[in-house]
Each structure stands twice: as C-alpha cells, then as structure tokens.
Amino acid sequence: MAFELPELGYAYDALEPNIDARTMEIHHGKHHNGYTTKLNGAIAGTDLEGKSIEDILGNLDMSNGAVRNNGGGFYNHSLFWSVMNPNDKGRLSGELKDAIDAAFGSFDAFKDAFSKAAATQFGSGWAWLCVHPGGKVEVCSTPNQDNPLMPGVTCGGTPILGIDVWEHAYYLNYQNRRPDYIEAFFNVINWNEVESRYAAGK
Incomplete structure (x- = not known):
C-alpha cells in the first residue's frame, strides 16, 4: 500500500489567528x-515498499537522500498536524506533566527549552519533545526533514511533539518573526494527543 496524505481532522482556517488558513492550505x-508523492516514488519497487514509515526511518540508509528527505517530510508533517487541535486540546497533566517537571523543573522551563530549540535551529528544520524508554523526555532539534527516529541523529527517543520551523510553515503570516510563530504554536497544541503518544512511547 502506498502512503497517503493524511486528513487534517479540522478545516484549514481552524487554527486562526495562530496559523492562517492560506499557510495551512499550502503547507498541507x-x-x-x-x-x-515523492516518498512513494522513492520506495516503489524496493524492499521498503509495504513497510511502515517508522520501520523505514528507523532503519534508514542515511545516504539515501530521496527516502531520508521525503520519508522524513511525510512522517514529520503527519505528526505535526496531529499535535495541533483548535478545540479539544486538553491540558498538560498526568505522567507527561510529571516527566516534564522531572526533566525541566516546570512547564515554563520546558516551554523555554522547546522554544529555544525551535528558534535557534539554523535554517530549516524541526524542534522536538521526545520520550525515551522508561518515560524520560528530552527536547532537541534536527535540520531539514531529519527526525529522532533516524539512525545517528543526535537526539534519540520517539517524537511526541514537533514544530516545523521551515519558513513555509509561518512566513506568510509571521515573515521573519519565528519566535512569534513559536509562541502562537503553544496556543494550539493538542495535549490529549501528545499525552497519548507519550504513553505509547515510554
């Protein structure tokens, strides 16, 4: 089965004013x-065809640029849409809150660390909150469409929250004000989804 573009689960304008409809339409x-489309083309007729995206990325030959870039782009964006929600966002609580407090000292300190990772990622890339086996969490960033599932990436674990800091994710509305976009992202985080991913990944 070929990979398919996932549905958002909400309208393109649902995240306004934090993320504008035109950006969402172009981005998705x-x-x-x-x-x-390019991921499907890159794996067609190879032994990667039919495997899950997690399996493909977790065992990736990092010299395979087509699969690295497009597989990463497919996975990263699929996670990105799911960790945002305009309505039933929930709130940080339970074991994930405890893990964040243990790792960072407080939610505000976590927010600062995550925001800094996103703001200081040079050029294009992503910032992540990841969970390691046992439940410890970590913040890190990766360039381009790399992510923590890939071999040799400096931060490990399973991504449970990610923000896209490629310019196409925010430039129409925020221009060069990446920190403003990062601050707005915190208004639409779907903590129910992040907590579910934490529980599955720890």
Whole structure:
C-alpha cells in the first residue's frame, strides 16, 4: 500500500489567528502532498515498499537522500498536524506533566527549552519533545526533514511533539518573526494527543 496524505481532522482556517488558513492550505495540500508523492516514488519497487514509515526511518540508509528527505517530510508533517487541535486540546497533566517537571523543573522551563530549540535551529528544520524508554523526555532539534527516529541523529527517543520551523510553515503570516510563530504554536497544541503518544512511547 502506498502512503497517503493524511486528513487534517479540522478545516484549514481552524487554527486562526495562530496559523492562517492560506499557510495551512499550502503547507498541507502542496508541501506535505509533495513529500508523500515523492516518498512513494522513492520506495516503489524496493524492499521498503509495504513497510511502515517508522520501520523505514528507523532503519534508514542515511545516504539515501530521496527516502531520508521525503520519508522524513511525510512522517514529520503527519505528526505535526496531529499535535495541533483548535478545540479539544486538553491540558498538560498526568505522567507527561510529571516527566516534564522531572526533566525541566516546570512547564515554563520546558516551554523555554522547546522554544529555544525551535528558534535557534539554523535554517530549516524541526524542534522536538521526545520520550525515551522508561518515560524520560528530552527536547532537541534536527535540520531539514531529519527526525529522532533516524539512525545517528543526535537526539534519540520517539517524537511526541514537533514544530516545523521551515519558513513555509509561518512566513506568510509571521515573515521573519519565528519566535512569534513559536509562541502562537503553544496556543494550539493538542495535549490529549501528545499525552497519548507519550504513553505509547515510554
């Protein structure tokens, strides 16, 4: 089965004013769709065809640029859409809150660390909150479409929250004000989804 562009689960304008409808339309319908199509082309007829995206990325030959870039782009964006929600966002609580407090000291300190990782990622890339086996969490960033599932990436674990800091994710609305976009992202985080991912990954 070929990979398919996932549905958002909400309208393109649902995250306004934090993320504008036109950016969402282009980001999902053009960029993510492009990664999906190119990933399918890159794995067609190879032994990667039919494998899960997690299996593909976790055992990736990092010299395979087509699969690295497009597989990463497919996975990263799929996570990105799911960890945002305009309505039923929940709130940080339970074991994930305890893990964040243990790792960072407080939610505010975590927010600062995550925001710094996103703001200081040079050029294009992502910032992540990851969970390690046993439940410890870590913040890190990766360039381009790399992610913590890939071999040799400096931060490990399973991504449970990610923010896209490629310019196409925010430039129409925020221009060069990446920190403003990062601050707005915290208004739409779907903590129910992040907590579910934490429980599955620890």
